[in-house]
Each structure stands twice: as structure tokens, then as C-alpha cells.
Amino acid sequence: MENRRWVEIVEENIQRFGDLVVGIDPFLPDIPHVLRQAGDAESWISGYVDFILDTVEGSVGFVKFQSAYFESHGLVGLAALSAGMKRAKAAGMGVILDAKRGDIGATAAAYARAYLAPGSEGGSGDFEADCLTINPLMGPDSLDPFVECANRFGKGLFVLCRTSNPGAGWLQDKMAGNRLISDRVADLIGALSSPETGSLSPFGAVIGATVPQEGRRLRQLLPRSIILAPGLGAQGGDAASIHSLRGNRSGDLLVPVSRGLTRIEDRDVSLERYRAVIQERVDQFKAAIVYDYHMTA
Template identity: 70%
Template sequence: MKPWTDIVSDNVREFGDLVVGIDPSLSDIPSFFERSGDGHWIGPYVNFLLDAVEGQVGFVKFQSAYFEACGLAGLEALSAAMVRARSARIGVILDAKRGDIGATAAAYARAYLMPASAGGSGDFEADCLTVNPLMGPDTLQPFVDCANTYDKGLFVLCRTSNPGATWLQDKVAGNRLVSERLADLIGNLSNREETKGALSNIGAVIGATVPQEGRRLRQFLKGNIILAPGLGAQGGDIAGIHALRGEILGDLLVPVSRGLTRVENREISPTAYRDLIRARLSEFKSALAYTYPQGDSSADRINGSRA
């Protein structure tokens, strides 16, 4: 597989920066999945989504917790879906928010970032993983080492989209906001000199719900990719999303989950549901279309034309 930064550059250029969030929750999806023939709804549901979006988007983000909540059936569905998406050249982000000390962090890194050819299991290999830094910089290092060794990506929580984030991330520590200290740490982990003018594989999670904070934090994240959740259901808007962009194609990825897949009428038919997902995809991709200021060449343009 290609390095994470190449996947981002190539797929954003072709499909735009929308990320399909896959957060399987039975109460939010059509009831026909409950009648699937294999004894559990989650596998057929995820395959249905991948059928609907393959060839339309460059990235999917699997929220690990929803799969874990379904037990072994969920974990089997997650593994199969990750393998399928990567085989289709869709960039796979595993949203697991792992974080721990020493050997435990290294084990998490092996589980999600190490290829089978290097000794990993391969069952849950992602192109990129979300990680939690709040136990300190040393807890990030095993993830960074593994990501650098195998050309993977990381998204480090920095200023998240949930309302309770202000309780810690907007507090001052050592004359700086915690979120600012995190952004500076992420920038330094990226080796700014080596990545100058190019994307870094170490990125940051900054919510679309806090565009002013995000714009301020972007100054520490020149070549870093920002993953910006919160568009739609959590209150983020398109204007706020664009405020988080830097100057490099691919330096912003925008996940949308419920806004694409949730239904009010659970009795919708399979055909109507597929059409609804594709129509929403087209709308989001059009709304996110953007031309970077340094030029109008195809290399600098995100247009989501294959909606």
C-alpha cells in the first residue's frame, strides 16, 4: 500500500476531502437490515454502505466503539470492511482513540498500524489511527515510531468538537492553552524541516465546531492534516470548515457520518436508501469544493467531481 500522505494527496485530488464516517447504530438505519440472512445486521449494513460509496469518495472512517459494542460479529465486520476498503484504494481511518504507556501503547500500534508482512496480525490494519495524547508525549512515541516505520498516519486529539472539551483543552497550563500546547507538540512530532511544503503523516483532530480556535491552532500545523469532525449534526458549518484549511492540498479531511447515513423513516427501501446516501454525498462534496489560493491547476483543486 502507498504511504498515508500519498493516499491523502491522490484521493483528495480525485474525490475531494469528504470522509465517510461509518458508525453503525441500529436505531439510525433502515429496518430491513434487521432481517438480514446471516444472523446479524452489522456485516450486511457495512457492506451496503461500501457498495454505495465505493468509487465516490477517497476515505472512510470506522468508529471502532460501535463495532466493539456488537461483540464478535462487530469485530469480524470491522476487519472485513477494513480489508475491503483498503483493497479498493480507499484510505482507511480507524477512529479508536487509543492511548497508554510504554509497552501497551506499542501493542496498540502493532494492532492497528503494523502490516502482517512485518509481524502484525493484519486483521485491523488501518492506514491511519486516532490517538489520545493526554497521558503525555511519551505515550505518543510508540505510535509515532510505528507510523513512521510503516508509512502510516496518526490523528492526535488536539481541540475536539464535544461541548465538554472546554473543561480541559481551553484551560491554561504553563501560560498556554492546553490545545495550543498539543498543537505545538503535534507540529514538532512531524519534523517540520523534513516535511516543509509537504504533508506530514502526523495530524490533528480539531472540531469543525470551533473554527476560531482551529484557525489559531493551524499556525502550529503548517503541513499537518487536520481531521475536522462535527459538520452537520454537531453544529459545524461549511464556512467554519474552510477556516481550518492550510495551504497544501489534502491538509484538511472532513468526516461526516450521521449526516450521510441516518434516516428518520426506518421503513425506507434499500433502493431509496442507496439513492439517499449518494444524493447526500453529492451535496456534501459540492459544499466542500475548494481551490487552494496558490493556483488553479488540477493539483491545487478539490472539486469532488465524481459525486
């Protein structure tokens, strides 16, 4: 699969598969017992990642790997993360690494190289994503190395703006001067892109599907940005909330679902049944969030 810029991946894969993003969060209590192999207590992770990719390949255009779940299992987890990311990219899926990195100066530049630069250009070669989530709390200068790297290599960024967790309003809904902090972050995200009329920006925002009122306001500030909208399903977001975050461009919204797709209550279920459950849920979520932009034009 030839290298494509992030915006190209979004535009092409949205047309083929829709805007559902499958979240891959390896958490042992949520998956069938049969996927935990005998022997090495951590060896189940790579098998689990392969199983999920086997199940959804050809049905979805995007996957999101939550880095923390892999990091918590040490080198075995990181090896599974690297292999999973490479496999998904080779299959043509858009790969989002949910690492929420953020720092200043040389440290931010090192994070950017690790996750956004190809191995041939000084990157690690192990964790190269198409798009990375980052945290803007330390200010605009902390974003500069990520933006430079994304521009250079055709990558995307999702900047935390108004998140879906219950405590988000403690800071994000506070006033700073005469503006809400989330509005100031949205202004910052919007200013990262060159003013190309009509095109999607590679610099997007994380805005929770659980806060549709805030999301509608922020969308007005981010007309060209892709919004990554977590919170559908397990966190209480619904399809109406999702649609409130859409703009007027196909591809300007991606909807990640993790536990809502892969968590299973009956851990004694067979692999065949588990695969069928995930496929059914993928179809249900895709149907719930489908949207025809032509009908609103």
C-alpha cells in the first residue's frame, strides 16, 4: 500500500467504509477466555490484535490503537502494538495512535519523530501512525514540533479540545479572559492550517459525542477540521449527538468505538460467536451514524 497523506486516507476510506473507527484496547477482562493462550501471560495480546483486524478488515476504514493498554504490558505489548499498526497500514486502514502526547522543545520533537516520522527519516520505524492524538495543555509551542512533522510527512493530528470524560468541564469549560478554554483551543487548532478553501485540514480536534451543545459551538469554530468524537455507546453518546458535530464536508467527522464493539459479557463464548458479535456491532454502529451530506446541501 503506497503512502497516502492523512487527509487523502480520510477522504478515500470514508467513501468506501463510512466514518466508524474501531478502537483496539486490549483489556483481558473484556475478552473471551479462549483468546488468552497458555504459557506466557502476555502472549494473548498479539493474538487478540490479529483477531480484531481479521474480523474488521474490509468492513471499516480506520482503527485507533490506545497506546496505554499496550504499554501496560511492557515489551510484549509494544511489540503487539507495532505489529498491529503495520498490519493495519498495509491493509489500507487509517491508523490513529491514541497516545495523547504533549511536551515542549526537544522532548516534543522526539515524540513527534517516534510516532509521525518514517524510519527512513529518523523515526522509530516501529510506531509510525497516520494520525496522532496530542495534548495542548502546555501551550502552542508544545504543538509546533508535531505540526512540523505532520506537515513534512503528510500526517494528521487530533488535539484534545472538549473531551468526553465527566471531569472535562473542570478546566475545558472555564473562562480564560473572555473566552472558554475549549474555544481558545479550537481557535488554536483552526490556525494551524493553511487557508485552502474547501479542503479538509490535517489538524483536527477531539470533541466528545457526550457534549453535543459544546460540540455544535466548537464545530462553528472548526469548519475545515476533522473531529474525532469519542463517547458513542459505553459513555452515553448517541447518533443525534454525533450528527451535531458534523460540518458540511464528507470526512469531517470520525467516530471511534472501542468497548462498545469488543467487550463481551460471556467470556466463555467461542471465537466464532465472538467474531459474529463484533461484526454485528460494526454493522449496527455504521447504520446508526450513517449520514448523507447531499441531503443537506
